[in-house]
Amino acid sequence: MNKAEEFFARRAHQNDILLDRADLSVKRFFALDNTVYKEGEIPAKYKELLGLVASTVLRCDDCITYHILQAKKEGASYAEIEETLAIALSVGGSITIPHLRTAFDFLETLRN
Amino acid sequence: MNKAEEFFARRAHQNDILLDRADLSVKRFFALDNTVYKEGEIPAKYKELLGLVASTVLRCDDCITYHILQAKKEGASYAEIEETLAIALSVGGSITIPHLRTAFDFLETLRN
Amino acid sequence: MNKAEEFFARRAHQNDILLDRADLSVKRFFALDNTVYKEGEIPAKYKELLGLVASTVLRCDDCITYHILQAKKEGASYAEIEETLAIALSVGGSITIPHLRTAFDFLETLRN
Amino acid sequence: MNKAEEFFARRAHQNDILLDRADLSVKRFFALDNTVYKEGEIPAKYKELLGLVASTVLRCDDCITYHILQAKKEGASYAEIEETLAIALSVGGSITIPHLRTAFDFLETLRN
Amino acid sequence: MNKAEEFFARRAHQNDILLDRADLSVKRFFALDNTVYKEGEIPAKYKELLGLVASTVLRCDDCITYHILQAKKEGASYAEIEETLAIALSVGGSITIPHLRTAFDFLETLRN
Amino acid sequence: MNKAEEFFARRAHQNDILLDRADLSVKRFFALDNTVYKEGEIPAKYKELLGLVASTVLRCDDCITYHILQAKKEGASYAEIEETLAIALSVGGSITIPHLRTAFDFLETLRN
Numbered sequence: 245m246n247k248a249e250e251f252f253a254r255r256a257h258q259n260d261i262l263l264d265r266a267d268l269s270v271k272r273f274f275a276l277d278n279t280v281y282k283e284g285e286i287p288a289k290y291k292e293l294l295g296l297v298a299s300t301v302l303r304c305d306d307c308i309t310y311h312i313l314q315a316k317k318e319g320a321s322y323a324e325i326e327e328t329l330a331i332a333l334s335v336g337g338s339i340t341i342p343h344l345r346t347a348f349d350f351l352e353t354l355r356n
Numbered sequence: 357m358n359k360a361e362e363f364f365a366r367r368a369h370q371n372d373i374l375l376d377r378a379d380l381s382v383k384r385f386f387a388l389d390n391t392v393y394k395e396g397e398i399p400a401k402y403k404e405l406l407g408l409v410a411s412t413v414l415r416c417d418d419c420i421t422y423h424i425l426q427a428k429k430e431g432a433s434y435a436e437i438e439e440t441l442a443i444a445l446s447v448g449g450s451i452t453i454p455h456l457r458t459a460f461d462f463l464e465t466l467r468n
Numbered sequence: 469m470n471k472a473e474e475f476f477a478r479r480a481h482q483n484d485i486l487l488d489r490a491d492l493s494v495k496r497f498f499a500l501d502n503t504v505y506k507e508g509e510i511p512a513k514y515k516e517l518l519g520l521v522a523s524t525v526l527r528c529d530d531c532i533t534y535h536i537l538q539a540k541k542e543g544a545s546y547a548e549i550e551e552t553l554a555i556a557l558s559v560g561g562s563i564t565i566p567h568l569r570t571a572f573d574f575l576e577t578l579r580n
Numbered sequence: 581m582n583k584a585e586e587f588f589a590r591r592a593h594q595n596d597i598l599l600d601r602a603d604l605s606v607k608r609f610f611a612l613d614n615t616v617y618k619e620g621e622i623p624a625k626y627k628e629l630l631g632l633v634a635s636t637v638l639r640c641d642d643c644i645t646y647h648i649l650q651a652k653k654e655g656a657s658y659a660e661i662e663e664t665l666a667i668a669l670s671v672g673g674s675i676t677i678p679h680l681r682t683a684f685d686f687l688e689t690l691r692n
Numbered sequence: 693m694n695k696a697e698e699f700f701a702r703r704a705h706q707n708d709i710l711l712d713r714a715d716l717s718v719k720r721f722f723a724l725d726n727t728v729y730k731e732g733e734i735p736a737k738y739k740e741l742l743g744l745v746a747s748t749v750l751r752c753d754d755c756i757t758y759h760i761l762q763a764k765k766e767g768a769s770y771a772e773i774e775e776t777l778a779i780a781l782s783v784g785g786s787i788t789i790p791h792l793r794t795a796f797d798f799l800e801t802l803r804n
Numbered sequence: 805m806n807k808a809e810e811f812f813a814r815r816a817h818q819n820d821i822l823l824d825r826a827d828l829s830v831k832r833f834f835a836l837d838n839t840v841y842k843e844g845e846i847p848a849k850y851k852e853l854l855g856l857v858a859s860t861v862l863r864c865d866d867c868i869t870y871h872i873l874q875a876k877k878e879g880a881s882y883a884e885i886e887e888t889l890a891i892a893l894s895v896g897g898s899i900t901i902p903h904l905r906t907a908f909d910f911l912e913t914l915r916n
Contacts, residue, residue, distance in 0.1 A: 258681040258684075258685065259681070261681075261684050261685060261688055262680060262681055262684040265658075265662060265684055265687070265688070266662060266665075266666070266680075266684065267508075267662060267663065267666055268503075269500055269503050269504050269666045269669075269670065270662075270665070270666050270669060270680075272496070272500050272503075273500060273669055273670065273674070274677075276446060276493055276496050276497060276500065277446045277674045277677075279492075279493050279496075280439075280442050280443045280445075280446045280493050281443070284435075284439050284491075285433060285435040285436045285439055286402075286405070286436050286439050286440070290398075290402045290405070291439070291443060293398070293402070293406060294405060294406060294409045294440060294443050295443060295447065297406045297409060297410050298409050298410060298413045298443065298444065298447045298448070298675075299447070299675070301410045301413065301414055301785075301787070302413055302414075302447070302448075302675045303864075304639075304675050304678060306678040307674075307675060307677075307678065321397060322825075323396075323397040324397045324398050326825065326826060326827060326830075327392075327396050327397055327398050327403070327827065328398070328406060329826075329830075330392050330826070330827055330829045330830050331392045331393070331403060331406050331407060331410065332410065333392075333785070333829075333830060333833055334388060334389045334392045334785060334786055334829065334833065335407065335410045335411070335414070335785050335786050335787055336410070336414075336784075336785045336787065337749075337781070337782060337783050337784040337785025337786075337787075337788070338782050338783050338785075338833070338837045338867075339749070339783055339784065339785075339858075339859070339862045339864050339867060340785070341834075341837075341867075342864060342866040342867065344822060344826075344830075345818040345819070345821075345822055348818075348821050348822040348825055348826065349818065349821060351825070352821055352825070370793040370796075370797065371793070373793075373796050373797060373800055374792060374793055374796040377770075377774060377796055377799070377800070378774060378777075378778070378792075378796065379774060379775065379778055379844075380839075381778045381781075381782065381836055381839050381840050382774075382777075382778050382781060382792075384832070384836050384839075385781055385782065385786070385836060386789075388829055388832050388833060388836065389786045389789075391828075391829050391832075392829050396827075410787075411787070413673075413675070414787045415528075416751075416787050416790060418790040419786075419787060419789075419790065434489075438489060438490060438491055438494075439491065441490075441494070442490070442491055442493045442494050445493075445494060445497055445673070446493065446497065446673060446674050447673050447674050447675055448672075448673040448675065449637075449669070449670060449671050449672045449673025449674075449675075449676070450497070450501045450531075450670050450671050450673075451522075451523070451526045451528050451531060451637070451671055451672065451673075452673070453498075453501075453531075454528060454530040454531065456486060456490075456494075457482040457483070457485075457486055460482075460485055460486040460489055460490065461482065461485060463489070464485055464489070500670060501670045504663075504666050504667045504669075504670045505667070508659075508663050509657060509659040509660045509663055510626075510629070510660050510663050510664070514622075514626045514629070515663070515667060517622070517626070517630060518629060518630060518633045518664060518667050519667065519671065521630045521633060521634050522633050522634060522637045522667065522668065522671045522672070523671070525634045525637065525638055525897075525899070526637055526638075526671070526672075527752075545621060546713075547620075547621040548621045548622050550713060550714060550715060550718075551616075551620050551621055551622050551627070551715065552622070552630060553714075553718075554616050554714070554715055554717045554718050555616045555617070555627060555630050555631060555634065556634065557616075557717075557718060557721055557897070558612060558613045558616045558717065558721065558897060558898050559631065559634045559635070559638070559897050559898050559899055560634070560638075560896075560897040560899065561861075561893070561894060561895050561896040561897025561898075561899075561900070562721070562725045562755075562894055562895050562897075563746075563747070563750045563752050563755060563861070563895055563896065563897075564897070565722075565725075565755075566752060566754040566755065568710060568714075568718075569706040569707070569709075569710055572706075572709055572710040572713055572714065573706065573709060575713070576709055576713070594905040594908075594909065595905070597905075597908050597909060597912055598904060598905055598908040601882075601886065601908055601911070601912070602886060602889075602890070602904075602908065603886060603887065603890055604727075605724055605727050605728050605890045605893075605894065606886075606889070606890050606893060606904075608720070608724050608727075609724060609893055609894065609898070610901075612717055612720050612721060612724065613898045613901075615716075615717045615720075616717050620715075634899075635899070638899045640863075640899050640902060642902040643898075643899060643901075643902065724894060725894045728887075728890050728891045728893075728894045729891070732883075732887050733881060733883040733884045733887055734850075734853070734884050734887050734888070738846075738850045738853070739887070739891060741846070741850070741854060742853060742854060742857045742888060742891050743891060743895065745854045745857060745858050746857050746858060746861045746891065746892065746895045746896070747895070749858045749861065749862055750861055750862075750895070750896075769845060771844075771845040772845045772846050775840075775844050775845055775846050775851070776846070776854060778840050779840045779841070779851065779854050779855065779858065780858065781840075782836060782837045782840045783855065783858045783859070783862070784858070784862075
């Protein structure tokens with residue numbers, strides 16, 4: 245398994261535990277959270293970049309990794325991902341830098 | 357003056373006071389913060405929507421108003437702005453709702 | 469109209485504008501956000517206090533006012549609301565104090 | 581030692597180092613932070629759930645684990661803890677999901 | 693009354709209401725929060741600047757105003773306050789800019 | 805290599821990857837973020853303590869470690885660092901405690 249497959253496998257496993265126990269409202273939230281990233285007036289690729297910038301300014305490494313992988317799936321280039329991270333840095337300041345480091349490390353792994 | 361002109365006039369006035377007094381690093385930050393929204397691999401319209409989603413999850417009304425107006429200037433439709441706000445709500449949760457109310461009120465004003 | 473009626477009237481008006489324009493996912497989120505506070509294993513009164521402490525540590529005045537009024541409706545005493553705010557202050561620190569001031573002012577209005 | 585005992589042992593060890601060096605104001609803060617969770621108008625069980633929802637929306641895994649264990653000690657059921665996490669998810673949005681995953685994993689460990 | 697006197701008068705009035713109703717733990721927190729800014733190994737002036745930078749990255753206008761006035765009382769120069777705000781901007785990013793505008797406006801009022 | 809040397813080596817390595825790929829605006833941000841901590845009206849030592857308190861209330865362990873090491877380089881005593889952390893705890897509340905534990909552990913390592 246490559247890095248991306250590992251990430252999705254672990255995530256699926258954890259979601260299974262969570263959704264097995266969680267009540268209906270949590271299940272509905274998960275469904276809803278999938279819906280908002282679907283192709284609409286805004287193409288799916290840009291929606292994933294919206295998810296990425298939000299995840300970065302809120303400083304959630306797991307969410308950053310997820311949206312990078314989803315953005316790649318939807319056809320985003322490395323340059324588009326990097327421009328998104330540059331906006332996150334400007335909005336969120338130097339406190340986001342450790343998360344940018346992790347993101348750029350992960351992008352490097354994907355390139356190789 | 358309409359709502360948008362008022363907003364930009366007040367903003368320009370406050371920035372003048374700030375930049376008149378602020379030291380070089382602050383001036384440079386302001387310049388940098390303009391640069392990241394410039395047309396690049398990602399079109400300027402989507403960059404403003406990236407700014408909008410980041411501002412909404414971080415719950416800054418002033419920043420939300422600014423990026424809505426900039427997104428409109430760059431050709432974003434109301435539907436695109438509303439899809440962006442829907443992503444912000446899903447990522448940021450119900451604590452963002454008061455800011456969504458303000459945003460939708462402002463959008464209604466722009467429509468009229 | 470008293471303070472509480474005014475608050476709910478303004479809120480209802482703003483929600484009407486928002487929900488009139490918002491897409492399906494936003495409407496669903498609003499429905500979901502109502503569901504989680506319904507009587508369950510945890511009585512509705514304590515669920516509103518959970519909403520109150522979350523709103524206070526996240527520093528949202530509008531949400532604080534809402535959950536205070538809902539908690540009162542569900543039978544919470546002033547002492548219970550004040551103990552909830554004391555927990556919020558300890559978890560969230562002195563940065564929450566301006567919001568506690570607003571909350572205690574509002575509670576004083578309700579008492580009179 | 582089971583998971584809960586391990587957690588409290590590690591925590592006690594770290595607190596010892598901290599409180600050995602920290603000045604009087606830090607020691608007082610620690611004492612104060614214990615006080616607010618004591619049985620009062622609100623029973624201790626619900627106070628721990630208040631601590632849990634605050635910890636979840638503020639996204640602190642260590643604090644989540646602590647308040648889950650304390651809530652269990654005070655007699656909270658799994659269903660009550662899960663309803664509390666559902667409120668946290670609704671208030672705090674999808675950015676809290678990685679912390680919910682960790683919380684549900686931990687609850688699964690406690691059940692076994 | 694000048695701006696600073698007005699600010700402290702309003703603050704004192706609100707604190708009176710709060711402390712009249714609040715329980716012992718809240719009163720103790722207020723006492724504690726005063727203690728940490730007292731002259732120690734770090735001179736009081738720099739402690740107020742520490743309070744100012746923390747308030748700015750956490751984006752609390754009321755707290756920013758308070759620590760600016762306290763820093764002035766302890767002998768901080770405008771340049772020292774502005775350097776502190778420059779650090780806050782770099783750490784916290786452009787989302788802090790609306791609060792910097794308010795801070796620089798307030799500093800301008802103090803100068804006149 | 806001691807703890808401090810390890811930290812700076814890892815940091816330099818990650819920054820190299822990031823800055824190799826990042827666009828001009830990110831490089832400029834990094835340069836800017838160095839500038840604000842340079843000796844000015846406020847001595848460099850206190851500027852590092854300003855960085856430390858901001859990092860602590862924003863709960864970034866990596867940033868806390870960095871500013872502790874920089875503050876030591878600029879001549880800060882352990883007592884000054886501990887007073888800074890006490891202010892962070894009061895402003896940011898008990899949610900910062902896990903980060904204080906990590907900070908005090910790290911300080912203990914430096915002492916030995």
